[in-house]
Amino acid sequence: MGFNLKGRHFLTLKDFTPKEIDFLIDQAIEFKRLKYAGIPHKMLEGKNIALLFEKPSTRTRCAFTVACIDLGAHPEYLGKGDIQFGKKESNRDTAIVLGRMFDGIEFRGFKHETVEDLARYSGVPVWNGLTDKFHPTQILADFMTIKEKLGYLKGVKFAFIGDARNNMGNSLMIGSAKMGLDFRSVAPKQLFPNEELVTYAQSVAKETGAKITITDNIAEGVKDVDVIYTDVWVSMGEEAQFEERINLLKGYQVNKQMMELTGKKDTLFMHCLPAFHDLETEVGRDIHQKFGLEAMEVTDEVFRSKNSVVFDEAENRMHTIKAVMAATLS
Ligand code: CP
Ligand code: NVA
Numbered sequence: 001m002g003f004n005l006k007g008r009h010f011l012t013l014k015d016f017t018p019k020e021i022d023f024l025i026d027q028a029i030e031f032k033r034l035k036y037a038g039i040p041h042k043m044l045e046g047k048n049i050a051l052l053f054e055k056p057s058t059r060t061r062c063a064f065t066v067a068c069i070d071l072g073a074h075p076e077y078l079g080k081g082d083i084q085f086g087k088k089e090s091n092r093d094t095a096i097v098l099g100r101m102f103d104g105i106e107f108r109g110f111k112h113e114t115v116e117d118l119a120r121y122s123g124v125p126v127w128n129g130l131t132d133k134f135h136p137t138q139i140l141a142d143f144m145t146i147k148e149k150l151g152y153l154k155g156v157k158f159a160f161i162g163d164a165r166n167n168m169g170n171s172l173m174i175g176s177a178k179m180g181l182d183f184r185s186v187a188p189k190q191l192f193p194n195e196e197l198v199t200y201a202q203s204v205a206k207e208t209g210a211k212i213t214i215t216d217n218i219a220e221g222v223k224d225v226d227v228i229y230t231d232v233w234v235s236m237g238e239e240a241q242f243e244e245r246i247n248l249l250k251g252y253q254v255n256k257q258m259m260e261l262t263g264k265k266d267t268l269f270m271h272c273l274p275a276f277h278d279l280e281t282e283v284g285r286d287i288h289q290k291f292g293l294e295a296m297e298v299t300d301e302v303f304r305s306k307n308s309v310v311f312d313e314a315e316n317r318m319h320t321i322k323a324v325m326a327a328t329l330s
Contacts, residue, residue, distance in 0.1 A: 005327040009119040010127045011112075012134045013174045014200070018208060021178055022153075025144045027323035028316065035070065035319070042072030043330050047103040051077045052085070052118075053129070054109030055236045059273060060129045060137070063317035064106050064325075071322060073329075076102070095121035104329055107131075110237055125328040127321075132237065135167040138272050138313075139175040140320035142229070145313045149268060150226060154180035154209065157225040161186045161252050162297055163245070164214070165193045168231040168272055173197065173212065177204035182211040186221030188248045218252065222262050229270040230254045230297045246291055254298040259307065269298070269308040277303035 003023050013021060034041045049068045053061060061077065068075035078085075085094045091114055098105055099122030107115045108129035119126040128136055143153055150156060160172050164187035173193060176183035183201075185193055192198075192214055201212045215221045222228060230252075233245045259267060276284050276296035287293055294300075302308065 003327070006330065007125060008328050009125055010136060010324050010328060011115055011119060012128065013136045013139060013171060013178055016178070018178050018180070021140070021143070021175070024140055024320065024323045024327060025147060027327060028140065028144050028319040029148070031322045031326075032316070032319040041070065041322075043326055044068070044103075045072035047071075047073040047329060048101065049073050049075050049325070050098050050102040050105045051075055051129075052098075052105060052107045052109070053077070054080050054086075054107075054114075055130065057108055057129070059314050059317045060106075060108055060321075063137075063321045064127075064129065067318050067322040067325060071326060073103070073325070091117035092121045094118075096123075099123040104325060125325075127324055127328070130167060132235070133167055134171045134174075135272070136171050136175075137317065137321055137324060138168065139171045140324070141313050141316035142172070142270060142272070143175060143179060144316045144320055145270070145309055146227060146268070148312070148316075149309060155182065156227060157182045157184075158227045158229065159184045159186050159222045159225045161218075161221070161228060161230045161254055161258070162249055163187065163191050163231065163233055163235065165191050166231060166235045168229075169193055170197055172229065173201045174204070177201040177210045177212060178208060180208040180210045182213075184213040184215060184221040184225070186215055186218055187252065189216050190248055192216075218258065219261055222258060224264065225262050225267055226264070227268045227270055228254055228259065228262065231272055232274070232276065233296050242287065243291075246287070246293070246296070249297070250293070253296065254302055256299065256301055259302055259305075267307060269302050269305065269310070270313060271298060271303070271308075271310045273310055273314055275303060275310070 095118045104125045112131040112133040164185035233249045278300045
């Protein structure tokens with residue numbers, strides 16, 4: 001008997017064992033093989049899936065939609081303002097109604113408590129497509145990408161640079177602790193991850209052989225790393241903080257000099273996307289006008305370099321989300 005994840009929610013990697021996480025990554029690799037070979041895998045035929053989005057999304061929305069269709073399920077997008085949720089109807093009542101009609105619910109939004117409420121009251125599996133605290137489906141795609149590129153996860157030296165207390169910083173730290181990585185949060189002290197979460201990650205690390213380091217020293221943080229990972233300096237919902245964040249993080253931009261500081265030539269560059277690496281976006285141009293920056297968290301040179309695997313990560317969102325839905329629904 002293998003793993004039975006049927007009926008489980010996917011809210012944070014805290015709830016999953018290393019074996020379960022590894023199982024989901026391997027399932028995703030298998031789904032990728034099936035997709036590439038054109039072999040049908042409609043194991044969720046007849047299921048209906050609600051995709052609830054309070055915040056915008058390209059990758060997560062498309063990954064859930066295509067994954068549902070490939071698996072034979074019907075996805076229904078419920079965007080901000082489309083339903084009564086939050087304005088005229090409570091989380092609890094919405095959860096109960098959706099659970100009476102749908103077989104599974106994806107939620108992307110602000111408060112982590114909202115996705116917990118949906119899980120508590122809906123009676124069907126609920127998947128976290130990003131909250132202010134965690135972004136666990138992204139970590140599966142990132143770890144799948146590392147496994148594809150390097151062949152293993154345990155012992156991988158990994159530096160997360162930037163806003164280390166955001167949903168990505170938190171989730172990568174938990175995932176790394178679970179999977180035995182040598183993880184470094186590299187950030188100014190004001191943006192260090194929450195102490196309670198660091199203590200939790202360190203306690204998991206004791207069991208898995210992972211190493212968790214929190215530092216504001218870039219040279220120390222990126223020394224010998226196999227992966228440099230960054231994310232936007234200002235997450236969705238925090239737009240009022242651009243100036244303060246730029247001042248805190250401008251020394252933490254991932255650029256050629258930082259890549260060289262690793263001492264390795266083949267260090268992978270990773271980013272969950274979207275990324276501010278050029279002036280091809282409205283926000284990028286606005287920031288350029290106000291603060292004179294050509295790029296924020298990563299230069300265009302690094303983003304487009306041969307070490308960059310950002311679009312592999314983006315594609316792998318779909319394969320990993322398929323694995324999560326299939327494992328929890330069938
Ligand atoms: N990485 C990610 O979650 O992208 P979206 O915001 O486009 O879904
Ligand atoms: N930290 C980012 C992640 C986007 C995928 C945000 O929450 O906006």
